[in-house]
Amino acid sequence: MYRYFLSWRYFLARRTNLIGMVGIFVAVAALILILSIMTGFLEESRKTVRGSLSDILIEPVFRHELTQEELPPDPFDLLAAVRAQPGVVGAAAELQWGGIITQSGKNQEQYERILSSSTHKELLAVQLVGVDVRGFERLTQPLLRTALLPWGPLLPPSEIQDEFSSTDFLAALTRSAPEDEDAFFSSSAPVKIPLLPFLPPADYEPLGRPKAGAIIGQQLFRNLGLRRGDVIQIATAVPDPDNGEWKVNNRKFVVAGTSRSGENETDLSRIYLERTELIDFLRDTRRFTQVLVRVEDFKRDGNRIRDELRESLAAAGVIQGGPYARQEVRTWEEFRGNLLGAIENERVLMAIMLSLVLVVAGFTIFAILSMMVTEKRRDIGILCALGGTPKGILDVFLMIALWDALIGGFFGAVLGTWGAIRIDSIERWLSKTFGVQIFNRDVYLFDHIPSIVQPMAVGVIVFGAFVCALLFAAIPAWRAARLDPLEALRYE
Amino acid sequence: MSSPTLPPPRAPVSSQDATLVARGVKRSFPMGERRLDILHGIDLELRRGELVALVGASGAGKSTLLHILGLLDRPSEGSMEIDGRDPWQMTVSKRALLRNKEIGFVFQFYHLLPELTALENALLPGMISDSPLAYRRNKSRYLERTRAMLARFGMSERLEHKPPQLSGGERQRVAMARALFHDPEILLADEPTGNLDRATGEKVLELLFEEQKRRNLSMILVTHDERIAQRCQRIVTIEDGRVADSNG
Numbered sequence A: 001m002y003r004y005f006l007s008w009r010y011f012l013a014r015r016t017n018l019i020g021m022v023g024i025f026v027a028v029a030a031l032i033l034i035l036s037i038m039t040g041f042l043e044e045s046r047k048t049v050r051g052s053l054s055d056i057l058i059e060p061v062f063r064h065e066l067t068q069e070e071l072p073p074d075p076f077d078l079l080a081a082v083r084a085q086p087g088v089v090g091a092a093a094e095l096q097w098g099g100i101i102t103q104s105g106k107n108q109e110q111y112e113r114i115l116s117s118s119t120h121k122e123l124l125a126v127q128l129v130g131v132d133v134r135g136f137e138r139l140t141q142p143l144l145r146t147a148l149l150p151w152g153p154l155l156p157p158s159e160i161q162d163e164f165s166s167t168d169f170l171a172a173l174t175r176s177a178p179e180d181e182d183a184f185f186s187s188s189a190p191v192k193i194p195l196l197p198f199l200p201p202a203d204y205e206p207l208g209r210p211k212a213g214a215i216i217g218q219q220l221f222r223n224l225g226l227r228r229g230d231v232i233q234i235a236t237a238v239p240d241p242d243n244g245e246w247k248v249n250n251r252k253f254v255v256a257g258t259s260r261s262g263e264n265e266t267d268l269s270r271i272y273l274e275r276t277e278l279i280d281f282l283r284d285t286r287r288f289t290q291v292l293v294r295v296e297d298f299k300r301d302g303n304r305i306r307d308e309l310r311e312s313l314a315a316a317g318v319i320q321g322g323p324y325a326r327q328e329v330r331t332w333e334e335f336r337g338n339l340l341g342a343i344e345n346e347r348v349l350m351a352i353m354l355s356l357v358l359v360v361a362g363f364t365i366f367a368i369l370s371m372m373v374t375e376k377r378r379d380i381g382i383l384c385a386l387g388g389t390p391k392g393i394l395d396v397f398l399m400i401a402l403w404d405a406l407i408g409g410f411f412g413a414v415l416g417t418w419g420a421i422r423i424d425s426i427e428r429w430l431s432k433t434f435g436v437q438i439f440n441r442d443v444y445l446f447d448h449i450p451s452i453v454q455p456m457a458v459g460v461i462v463f464g465a466f467v468c469a470l471l472f473a474a475i476p477a478w479r480a481a482r483l484d485p486l487e488a489l490r491y492e
Numbered sequence B: 001m002s003s004p005t006l007p008p009p010r011a012p013v014s015s016q017d018a019t020l021v022a023r024g025v026k027r028s029f030p031m032g033e034r035r036l037d038i039l040h041g042i043d044l045e046l047r048r049g050e051l052v053a054l055v056g057a058s059g060a061g062k063s064t065l066l067h068i069l070g071l072l073d074r075p076s077e078g079s080m081e082i083d084g085r086d087p088w089q090m091t092v093s094k095r096a097l098l099r100n101k102e103i104g105f106v107f108q109f110y111h112l113l114p115e116l117t118a119l120e121n122a123l124l125p126g127m128i129s130d131s132p133l134a135y136r137r138n139k140s141r142y143l144e145r146t147r148a149m150l151a152r153f154g155m156s157e158r159l160e161h162k163p164p165q166l167s168g169g170e171r172q173r174v175a176m177a178r179a180l181f182h183d184p185e186i187l188l189a190d191e192p193t194g195n196l197d198r199a200t201g202e203k204v205l206e207l208l209f210e211e212q213k214r215r216n217l218s219m220i221l222v223t224h225d226e227r228i229a230q231r232c233q234r235i236v237t238i239e240d241g242r243v244a245d246s247n248g
Helices: A002-013 A016-053 A076-083 A108-115 A135-148 A169-174 A218-224 A264-269 A275-281 A298-315 A322-328 A337-375 A377-385 A390-421 A423-434 A455-481 A485-490 B062-069 B092-102 B118-129 B132-152 B168-179 B198-215 B226-230
Strands: A056-058 A088-102 A124-131 A212-217 A231-239 A246-259 A270-274 A290-295 A329-331 B018-031 B034-047 B051-056 B077-082 B103-106 B186-190 B218-222 B234-239 B242-247
Touching (some): A002 A016, A002 B118, A016 A390, A016 A455, A056 A298, A076 A088, A124 A231, A212 A218, A212 A231, A212 A264, A218 A264, A264 A270, A270 A275, A290 A298, A298 A322, A322 A329, A337 A390, A377 A390, A390 A455, B018 B062, B092 B118, B103 B168, B132 B168
Parallel strands (some): A124 A270, A212 A246, B103 B186, B186 B218
Antiparallel strands (some): A088 A231, A231 A246, B018 B077
């Protein structure tokens, strides 16, 4: 009984014990907070990157360098082969091309000036993404099935495979702007009918031929100060099919709305167009650049389906295969492997660095207990005279460290978990209160601080705090247990 | 979980009525390459209910002998028996339990724990002997007994005071209550009045003698005071680590 009683009394009586306890508290809270944020970053990265990339990406090499063998310019055969693969639930062709967004009314000379300077403020490189959306079909099919055909509801619905079925494009069109943001952020313009995203706004009154609709990444939209219905001009370069020379091409589009993937990089650079419109803009030099594939269970089957696609598509002659197969068919994780690996590394490094805080707290406990053993030498002698055993004395001092770990660890876990859950609002409050932007949402991939508290990780951290405290307390406690009771009794 | 128990006592081999027997006890300490001999073969028997004064000049070895008899120190040579059992043949925990239950210590400098109140200090032997569960079970009985004992020592108003708030005489009374907590067979008192003024010392001594008589304690009292020694049943004089005289 005296082990618990005395250790608790000694713990309360010596204020210096608070230092050890606070050390453990800070270390545990910081570890949980940082690891939760890093885990959140990792998971959020996975989610957002997955959203814009789809599960598997097929980027055919259109011309073999050695054999000069060319693949068909249209994606139909490739799509048919991909959709035939078991486990694939959606596949759609995409055409991606680079461009420059400019203000209207520029002449050739002005473009030359803009293009010749990499730092020109009007040089705004964008990624043009041509997508297939079968929104009209999606909207009318249920009507036709139920209203026009009496046996319609009995038929299995025909599969509509487009950008919506292969990526999170629909979510990007309907995702709302971040909450409680300032006026800048709230100036997004979600499309009116998400299934028909490229429809120009109702109040659009074109001067001359109507322009095709374009969907602008929300950050880009905000940065350019655009409104729905504005006309933007995009310049791009396309090779001349006759002589291969690259020529600049311009086209104007009407802003139909915004998309928000939640990934800054994407939302700052993407402009979505209808694929047929982009093919026309590129003078039919390209009809697709990639096929986006969604599988039923990526975690379980992703890698297997990728491997099977490499073989089956090469055999069908719709990709080059052979040495190109690895770069032609990739999972989204392979695409962003470096980024995900870097975040994971950062998480591990941060955990190692923060563990040092725990070690420092351990050293504090060691120093405090060493002082206490010296100070309490006579008490140790008295306890021996009253029947205390060396093991009992050892336990008394070990338990002081245990109280440090128990209280510091508990409150550290509570604060760390609370902080991790509320980190976004805490950051906003701190930024507002002190007038300093702590988390720059333009720099990072996300518009909020992601955080995921893993109960297992919290448990491991608190357990680590206990082990650390007990390890560092073991030496002074062992010294106390080995004290000669007579020497201890004589100690003044 | 109940309290651990000691092995049953055997019949004493030396003397039928002896509680504590020391035979040829020697104690020496290494001093560099030499050895410093403190005790040169002490033979001593403490009979049940006997009050023995241990006298001698400073440095004669009285305290060393008392510590050996109280199992705080191990003799370099010789043997010991307490209630017919050799404590140095026991495990560390059994010996500690024997010290806890059967031997009470009263020190010259009280040796109370400053963080604990008078009552808690007196309860400490119970906390040491019992597991948390057993202590919880026994707590009310312990409290009742300890409060009664402290009240008998005139300490009922000072139960919640900590040692620094108590006078020397009060501290020694708490130390006595602590030593008598488990109603031990043997009480070892090392100059219990040595740090007190004469009047307070007298009062403390009266209480001590009264308890010894009431409980029929076997008690060894180390003292320099001839008057105190004369009140004991037997006086054992130690000179240069040997028993010079033993009379009563």
